[in-house]
Amino acid sequence: MAEMHDPHEEVLLAPIERTGRGFYFAVACLSALILWGAIAYSVQFTQGLGVTGLHQPVGWGFYVTNFVFFIGISHAGTLISAILRLSKAEWRRPITRMAEVITCMVIFIGAGQILVDLGRPDRMMNVLRYGRYQSPLLWDATSISAYLTASLTYLYLPMIPDIAILRDRLAKRKLLYNVLALGWTGTEFQQKVLNRAIAVMAVLVIPIAVSVHSVVSFVFSMTLQPSWHSTIFGPYFVVGAIFSGIAGLIVTMIIFRRAYKLHYYLKPIHFRYLGQLLLIMALLWFYFTFAEYLTGYYGAEPEEMKIFWSKFTGPFWPFFWAMVLCNFVVPLVCLARLKAHTIGKVLIASLAIIVGMWLERFIIVVPTLSFPRLPFPEGVYWPTWVEWGETAGSFGLFALFYLLFTKFFPIISIWEIREGRESSVKEVEERIISYLPGDAEEKA
Amino acid sequence: MALWGMVIDLDRCTGCQACVMACKAENNVPAVGADEAKRGRVISWMQVLTETDEHHQGKMRFIPRPCLQCDDPPCTKVCPVYATYRNPEGTVAQIYARCIGCRFCMAACPYNAKYFNWYSYQKEAPGQNPDVSVREKGVVEKCTFCHHRLQNVRERALAEKREFNPSDYVPACAEACPTKAIVFGDLNDPASEVAQLAHSPRAFKLHEELGTKPKVIYLTEGEGGG
Numbered sequence: 001m002a003e004m005h006d007p008h009e010e011v012l013l014a015p016i017e018r019t020g021r022g023f024y025f026a027v028a029c030l031s032a033l034i035l036w037g038a039i040a041y042s043v044q045f046t047q048g049l050g051v052t053g054l055h056q057p058v059g060w061g062f063y064v065t066n067f068v069f070f071i072g073i074s075h076a077g078t079l080i081s082a083i084l085r086l087s088k089a090e091w092r093r094p095i096t097r098m099a100e101v102i103t104c105m106v107i108f109i110g111a112g113q114i115l116v117d118l119g120r121p122d123r124m125m126n127v128l129r130y131g132r133y134q135s136p137l138l139w140d141a142t143s144i145s146a147y148l149t150a151s152l153t154y155l156y157l158p159m160i161p162d163i164a165i166l167r168d169r170l171a172k173r174k175l176l177y178n179v180l181a182l183g184w185t186g187t188e189f190q191q192k193v194l195n196r197a198i199a200v201m202a203v204l205v206i207p208i209a210v211s212v213h214s215v216v217s218f219v220f221s222m223t224l225q226p227s228w229h230s231t232i233f234g235p236y237f238v239v240g241a242i243f244s245g246i247a248g249l250i251v252t253m254i255i256f257r258r259a260y261k262l263h264y265y266l267k268p269i270h271f272r273y274l275g276q277l278l279l280i281m282a283l284l285w286f287y288f289t290f291a292e293y294l295t296g297y298y299g300a301e302p303e304e305m306k307i308f309w310s311k312f313t314g315p316f317w318p319f320f321w322a323m324v325l326c327n328f329v330v331p332l333v334c335l336a337r338l339k340a341h342t343i344g345k346v347l348i349a350s351l352a353i354i355v356g357m358w359l360e361r362f363i364i365v366v367p368t369l370s371f372p373r374l375p376f377p378e379g380v381y382w383p384t385w386v387e388w389g390e391t392a393g394s395f396g397l398f399a400l401f402y403l404l405f406t407k408f409f410p411i412i413s414i415w416e417i418r419e420g421r422e423s424s425v426k427e428v429e430e431r432i433i434s435y436l437p438g439d440a441e442e443k444a
Numbered sequence: 445m446a447l448w449g450m451v452i453d454l455d456r457c458t459g460c461q462a463c464v465m466a467c468k469a470e471n472n473v474p475a476v477g478a479d480e481a482k483r484g485r486v487i488s489w490m491q492v493l494t495e496t497d498e499h500h501q502g503k504m505r506f507i508p509r510p511c512l513q514c515d516d517p518p519c520t521k522v523c524p525v526y527a528t529y530r531n532p533e534g535t536v537a538q539i540y541a542r543c544i545g546c547r548f549c550m551a552a553c554p555y556n557a558k559y560f561n562w563y564s565y566q567k568e569a570p571g572q573n574p575d576v577s578v579r580e581k582g583v584v585e586k587c588t589f590c591h592h593r594l595q596n597v598r599e600r601a602l603a604e605k606r607e608f609n610p611s612d613y614v615p616a617c618a619e620a621c622p623t624k625a626i627v628f629g630d631l632n633d634p635a636s637e638v639a640q641l642a643h644s645p646r647a648f649k650l651h652e653e654l655g656t657k658p659k660v661i662y663l664t665e666g667e668g669g670g
Contacts, residue, residue, distance in 0.1 A: 048581040049545075050562030055484030057556050059547040119545020119560065119582025126525040126544050137524035137548060223552040224518055224654050372556045373651055374509065375495040379484040 006418075008264050012410045015260050017170065019407065022259065026403060030396040037393010040386040041116060049119055053383045057376060058369045062387035063117035066394060068361040069244070070110030071144065071216055072237070073354075076245030077103030078151045079209040082202040090428060091273055093420045094265040097413045098256070099249050100155040105401040106248075107148045109394050114140075116390055136222050139215040147205075147212045154201040160184050160194065161415040173408075213241040220364065226303040227296065227368045236288040243281040243327075244357035247350035250274055252402070254347050256411055265412050268342040275346040278353070279335040286328045289360075306371045315380060316367050319359050326356025446610060447534045448589055449631035449659035450618065451641040452508055455666050456625035459506035463490050466620030467510070470590060472572050474565035487559040489587035490617050505665070508626070510617060511536060511557040511587035512650060512658035519549035519558060528584070534631075534659055535589050543583040550584060554654055558586045589628075590615035610636070631659060 015023075044051050054061050077099035084092035114137075115121055131138050164184035167177035184190060217237035220228040230236075250271065257266045296304045311320040334349035366381050405411070467473065467490040476485045490510045497503040517536050520528050527543040530536050538558075550558045564581035575592040579585045594613045601608040610630045618626040629638035641647065646663040 048561070048563040050480070050485065054562070056486070056559060059550045059560060117546065119547070120543065123542070123544045126542055130525040130542060132524055132526050135522050135524040135548070137522070137546060223522065224554055225551070369551060373554050374507070374556060375493045376556045377484065
């Protein structure tokens with residue numbers, strides 16, 4: 001690979017080379033959130049889950065909501081990046097790394113929610129010792145750990161050439177970069193192997209990602225409970241996951257574009273394309289939601305209707321309608337026209353969707369549990385400071401992991417941008433010519 | 445093999461809650477205190493639910509609800525660690541020492557018959573029944589048809605070198621009921637009272653349409669509406 005010294009590449013290495021005051025300020029803020037979460041969890045660990053707002057019959061609340069939400073966000077990365085890679089979308093180049101890092105970081109946070117939710121976290125290993133594959137929770141454990149492994153591999157592989165650049169250019173962390181670069185020199189053979197490996201992983205990671213949120217939904221849909229026992233929950237959850245994932249990706253991109261001055265790399269066109277993707281997902285999400293609720297309403301089973309009305313007009317109406325506003329109305333208004341003020345509009349839509357998709361998870365988990373079939377005392381769930389702290393701490397931990405990653409590795413793939421400049425322009429031209437009418441040259 | 449079941453005659457139930465108290469005393473079910481009770485943390489393996497009668501204005505219906513000991517239990521299906529299972533005699537058991545406290549079984553139970561130890565509720569106190577397993581903080585507990593009584597009766601029969609007599613095995617709630625509304629026994633024995641009552645024209649099961657096949661069977665109120 002010819003060593004082109006693009007002066008703009010310095011921007012990509014700057015966060016790794018130098019650390020400003022902004023970084024320490026961000027770390028301090030995030031640490032405060034994490035501290036809150038840590039205190040909350042230690043209180044819960046010593047005293048029991050009684051310190052939360054959970055009760056009978058609402059045994060699942062914020063933690064399970066967060067679990068579904070965070071695992072959903074994880075679909076940003078690997079899935080989007082794999083789809084864009086496989087479909088040869090050239091605009092992906094500055095985006096894929098950011099997306100993949102979200103996945104890897106957020107899976108830890110998501111899986112951690114289940115641990116926090118357990119009454120006996122000390123017996124977690126029972127899941128391995130006495131694991132029962134008939135339980136959807138085991139499917140979750142399997143699918144999520146497969147996804148984590150695949151995502152870490154899929155993040156690491158395209159990082160190897162970049163780590164080699166760091167190894168050659170930076171004076172610090174010689175050992176780390178030396179080991180992780182695996183002796184990369186950029187020979188033709190190495191590049192062939194790497195591209196092949198990335199392509200294989202990109203194909204492999206898509207079905208795993210789809211399986212992850214399907215089995216997360218199965219935790220609910222495999223029970224007999226009203227509004228959970230639904231056949232579309234698998235695809236509904238996957239669509240919601242990709243939807244919230246793209247929104248999470250956009251927000252991350254905008255934050256780091258500003259903080260690390262990446263304007264040269266992340267242009268409005270990238271946000272416009274992602275915004276269009278987001279709009280499609282908003283429509284798809286609305287379609288699924290509509291189909292799900294109409295089916296329940298039309299059948300009008302009394303148990304189903306209890307839950308239905310609790311969401312539409314009952315105690316959960318503020319959450320339900322806020323969800324519709326955030327996931328459908330705001331994105332539609334913001335994303336319908338993206339010619340001007342692209343980034344601002346996309347940012348507003350994405351923030352709304354992140355809130356809306358969290359509410360969607362909440363509105364799926366809690367109302368069903370709140371209205372038992374038998375004339376059992378009905379409960380209204382409201383979290384205590386413990387759940388708020390744990391949630392804040394989880395966000396803080398995710399952001400801190402992400403921030404630390406950017407101090408060790410370039411957040412935009414340097415070699416893939418180079419590759420784009422050096423060879424893709426020609427390749428794309430040839431590809432387009434091959435689409436045009438002409439004599440087909442079929443290879444036997 | 446025996447298939448333990450229960451018939452509860454709603455016509456006879458007066459809602460006196462003797463079954464509830466007997467159950468609590470027998471199984472060391474902790475009292476959580478008024479504040480916790482307000483927050484929905486009451487543990488009551490046997491619970492008398494009240495329902496207004498749709499057909500008779502102003503009338504209440506009392507439904508004593510132990511664990512219904514489903515033959516096809518939705519709770520055991522979802523347990524990730526075999527902490528809850530249907531034992532060969534049809535009782536749905538819970539291994540407190542293995543339960544990881546994920547509360548999936550509670551979410552899956554359509555009858556809300558499972559309870560969680562939100563805090564360390566059980567305390568060393570005089571008058572505790574030594575035959576019952578201890579439940580620690582963070583585990584799910586439930587009605588077991590007073591399974592320890594079955595073990596006691598079996599052991600006594602063995603010690604006395606005689607055949608075990610199924611009618612010796614009676615859970616605390618059935619024993620305490622002053623109106624004999626709760627009848628307990630072997631559903632597999634066609635001669636037993638419980639098996640005969642289970643086929644009464646008044647017999648029904650709670651949410652039978654769910655296919656959970658409960659082994660607690662109710663008898664509706666008679667023509668007078670109870």
